[in-house]
Amino acid sequence: MSHTLHTAVLIVGAGPVGLTLAMDLAGRGVKVTIAEIRHYGEPPNVKCNHVSARTMEQFRRLGVAKALRDAGLPGDYPNDVVFRTRMTGEELTRIPIPCREDRYTETEGPDAWWPTAEPPHRINQIFLEPILLHHTASLSNVTLLNRTQVTQFTQSDDGVQAELLNLDDQSTQHIHARYMVGCDGGSSNVRKQMGAQLEGTAVIQRVQSTFIRAPQLRSLLPGKPAWCYYSVNPDRCGTVFAIDGQETWLVHNHLNPNESESEFDSVDRDASIRHILGVDQDFEYEVISKEDWVGRRLVANRFRDRNVFIAGDAAHLWVPYAGYGMNAGIADAIHLSWLLAARLQGWGAPSILDAYEAERQPITEQVSNFAMDHAQKMIKARRAVPVNIEANDAQGAQAREDIGHEAYELNVQQFCCAGLNFGYYYSDSTLIMADGETPPPYTMGGFTPSTVPGCRAPHFWLHDGRSLYDAFGPGYTLLRFAPESQVDALMNEAKTQGVPVALLNITPQDAPPETYQHPLVLCRADQHVVWRGHELPTHVAQMVARLRGVA
Secondary structure (H helix, E strand, O other): OOOOEEEEEEEEOOOHHHHHHHHHHHHOOOOEEEEEOOOOOOOOOOOOOEEOHHHHHHHHHHOOHHHHHOOOOOOOOOOOEEEEOOOOOOEEEEEOOOOHHHOOOOOOOOOOOOOOOOOOEEOOHHHHHHHHHHHHHOOOOEEEEEOEEEEEEEEEOOEEEEEEEEOOOOOEEEEEEEEEEEOOOOOOHHHHHHOOOEEEEEEEEEEEEEEEEOOOHHHHOOOOOOOEEEEOOOOOOEEEEEOOOOOEEEEEEEOOHHHOOOOHHHOOHHHHHHHHHOOOOOOOOEEEEEOOEEEEEEEEOOOEEOOEEEOHHHOEEEOOHHHHHHHHHHHHHHHHHHHHHHHHOOOOOHHHHHHHHHHHHHHHHHHHHHHHHHHHHHHHHHHOOOOOOOOOOHHHHHHHHHHHHHHHHHHHHHHOOHHHHHHOOOOOOOOOOOOOOOOOOOOOOOOOOOOOOOOEOOOOEOOOOOEHHHHOOOOEEEEEOOOOOOOHHHHHHHHHHOOOEEEEEOOHHHOOOOOOOOOEEEEEOOOEEEEEEOOOOOOHHHHHHHHOOOO
16 A cells, blocks of 8 residues: 655646746745656647746746746847738838847847846747756755646645546555645646636637748748748738747647637648748648647636645636736746745745735736737737738738738737736735725736835846845845834834744935835735835734734
């Protein structure tokens, strides 16, 4: 009879979300076990092509940002987004995005300046995930169980008892975890077993997607190359991503509304690819894999059942505009990690875990609606491609100019999406101490930096060269902008209640932005502002209790 394994947190799924959660928990001293059905190092699907600035900020803290920056497209390969009549056809417009060699130094263009130490990074998941996996597997607090499926689980007051199936020899064993997190994708068994339901729009669009190898394609491309190509013509609209910058490409064929109910392969895949690329029948390419997908807007009606949580695609699915499928899942993981650690380390009250669903679910609804709205606009634009867009006359030239202008204005916000990175805020949570001021609104592309409780603490560089976030503690960090401000009462009370609060003195040399108008700003581990004030409140003990999650 096999013995029962024990772990603090059982993570189901070793994709980017599960691996990030494991890295963060392990760094906080929490013992983690990951159950993954794939073999170790088995290549992932060619899915996400973009790592957001907010995600890169977290990867910087976790120690993997540099390794990720060094991977993916060649260092000098342009990360531009270009719209053409066909991939090899006439250019309509271009959104300039710096190559990774220039990512920290480029100052011109809509994607060249970000209020962060870590701007976005264009890298496909096939390069991203192995780096995260290798790093996670090297951590002493992590046990990785490959070819292992969580088949069922039960709960009790002290945790979760799960059955593990070895997919190679069909043997079973049991594991006891204090908490379990389902990071097991859109068809999540964890979500289904905990009884959560996905709600929203089941089908927004269908995309016939093909991963190809075409070594000759780059030589056929006119002008400066790009990371992303939009093909706009009456025959077939599509999107092509450069995967390695040399010979591998991901071709998205956006199916027409009358094809939305068909099987993917009922649409001529080869003809569609050739229309999108703009090549004839003599052009040779190899199909590496079919990556067809359905765009949805579905959000789980709950993210938690007692000791079991869901994150990433298990909790929400939407059209991956602005690259915010995987990135939103990683935001889930970072948010949940410090809450679980607070509880496991003993200083967080049981109710601190309520903040996960209370905060992340509303943000998920907001982001998914941004993505759905953009998807609907893109679908409308593809339907309205003029038939003469490739005509070699004045009317054709005018059509190309008009479509190019419209494409730029519509899409610059999704590829330079500062709002989705830095504008979202948390409210209606016991961990956020509102002061009566409403956080500023944001769009997909724009935001207003703010220290209103719930907002992300605006970034700035410290005089010693560190990012503000580099100086944050693992729990809460109190920023003191005025040396005369008295904070001993808070620091002493936090010590008494066991709450980790680090004090960071900000000097004029640090040159904080004018958005910091209060002498005291209290931030938490995920960089969001919890409280701000000109002096400490009278009831400091009650304030610290709020930090522990006590309402």
